[in-house]
Amino acid sequence: MTVSGQHPTFADFRRQRARMVRRLEAQGIADESVLAAMRSVRRHCFVPEALQDRAYEEHPLPIGFGQTISQPYIVAYMSQLLEAKAGMTVLEIGTGSGYQTAVLREMGLDVCTVERVRELHFAARDLFAALGISGIRMRLGDGTLGWKEQSPFNRIIVTAGGPNLPLPLLEQLADPGIMVIPVGQTRREQKLLRIAKREGRVTARTLGNVAFVDLVGDHGW
Template identity: 60%
Template sequence: MRVDMRRSRERMVREQIEARGVRDPRVLAAMRRVPRHLFVDEALHGQAYADHPVPIGFGQTISQPYIVALMTWYLELEPGMSVLEIGTGSGYQAAVLDEMGARVWTVERIPELYDAARVRLSRLGHAGVRCKLDDGTLGWPEAGPFDRILVTAGGPDVPLPLLAQLADPGILLIPVGGSRRDQQLVMVRRQGGELLRENKGGVVFVDLVGRHGW
């Protein structure tokens, strides 16, 4: 029996995201529009809208739908804002950000994932997303500063190069902790030259690998 992906996507938004308190209509609309199943292998299409991460190869995952929506909501995005994403992975998070009208720069360190995501994003109508193969902990200095920075892997602390590339005002989100079992989602808000740090709760992400990560 063929699975109705549109219906699965609607159920994902209603039961996994709205039910847990994410009510921003722009975030919900973007999550409804982006075909999540096209960001994973065809053999895993049936798992794409389930309430858990899905493997994409090379020890990486596409994050749980609720976490994607929650982190997008925390960014407080407005159309036209510049967003730096560290950890392109499948390209799904970048597509959601692009769908919301952000100008997206995304960095991936694994060549195979970078190549696949770049092709996928272009094919699915997100050709405006700028992709780079590099050490994400170094950011993308020549394109900064960025209104928002989103890190989709967990590191020991906030990489200093990313802080240097955060605009004022600006918001940076990153999982921080000593291991995947001990991570907290940290929001750093730059306002009037000051950096305000807030803990947004426990999360589980793959390791942030690079000069300023693990």
């Protein structure tokens, strides 16, 4: 806890990050690569400066342009559901401020990320450079179309909710492969799905209710 009116220090943020990770462990996050990444990535750098003292709290925060940064548990949970190993290729739909992207990269994954909002795309690009985060391939465009030129992907993670599972993403998922995506017929209210592809067979598992910003594009809203 910081004194009102004082900006948190580096040590304050480090303590807050450590508390966040302990909370995630208590909530059932057990994948050590996920925990290590969230222990390392400075979440407060990915939210507006005025909200930095709330960066490690358990709720989403606005990042502008009608978009949000997901609460820490959702970031960790979706990352864990990927069951990803270092060196795998992952496609992220919805770069946003870049926090989920940075977590995936810190996990040792080869990350491709697509963002449709120009301002967020370039802000994330500049932030990665400022933080010394390299090895991320970025694209500005319609995320529901995926990134065919870079496919197939071992893993796909979608951080916005649409009415259906976009067919291009399913086609670009490797076999075997895993996709985690929120899908729902009502805007801002979805079911979190874990899609698995193996030997040409696709299965889906529903993992509870979530609320994400709209997945906008040819295969979204």
